Amino acid sequence: MRQLPIVWKRLVKDGNTCERCGSTWLQLQAAVGKLEIALGPLGIQPVLKMETIDERTFKAEPSESNRIFLAGRPMEQWIGATAGMSRCCSVCGDSDCRTLELDGAAYETIPAELIIKAGLVAASQLLAPSAMTQPESASCGCGTCPGK
Template sequence: MKVLPIVWQRLVTADGETCERCGNTYLEMVHAVEILRQELHPLGIEPVLRTKTISENEFKAHPEESNRIWIGNKALEEWLDAKAGESQCCAACGDANCRTLQLDAVEYEAIPQQLILKAALKAAAMLL
C-alpha cells in the first residue's frame, strides 16, 4: 500500500487551546481523511494524517505556519494554485494575524473539506 502523507500543524497554547479556525479546519480534515481512506483504498493508497503543534513562542515568530497543511510533501496551496493570506483571528492568536487560504476571489479562514479532498486527489494521482 502506498502512503499519502498529510501533515497539518496549528497553534496550541500552554492551556491546550487553539483558535476557532484551526479547530474547524481539524474537523474538516478528519472528515476528508475518512473519505480519502474509502476512496483511495481500492487504488492501493493509504492517507496518513499527522498533526503537529506550534507553541506560542513559535507562533509569535511565524504566525503564518499555523493552520498549515501539506499533502504528499507539498503545501496545500501549491496543489490548488492558491495563496496563503492572513487575517485577525481570536484571543488564542493574540495580536498576530492567523493564516488564511486565498483561492480565486475567496478567502478561507478554516480550510473546507472539499479543498482538502481536491488537493489530496491531485497528490494521489501522482502516486499512481
C-alpha cells in the first residue's frame, strides 16, 4: 500500500498548545479517518505525523505553527489557498499565528473538509504515474493492439 504522508506542525509550550491548534487537531483526526475510508480501496494509506515546534522556533517563524504538509507539499499548494496570520492566544503570547485563507474566508482552525480536499488532490498525484503509465509495447492480447 502506498503512503500519503501528512505532517502537522504546531507550537507546544509546557505541554500545551493553543486553542487554534487543539481544534485543528480534532479536524485533522476526522479528516484522516475519512481519507482512510476513501483512499483505502485505491491502495493509499494516509499516515499522520505530528511535529512539535518549540517556543524559540515559533518566535523566529510563527507561520510554521499549525501548518500541514501532504506528500511533502504545504496544504495550501494543493487547494490554491494562501497562508495568513492573526492574533492568537495564551500559549502563543503576543505572536500572530497561521491562518489559512481560501475563497475570501480565513480559517484559524483548519476544517476537516479542506484537509480532505487537499488529501484527495495529493493522492491523485500518487495514482497518476502508475495509472497513466503503460509501456507502448504492451498488448491486451486481442491481436489488434500495437505491440502484439
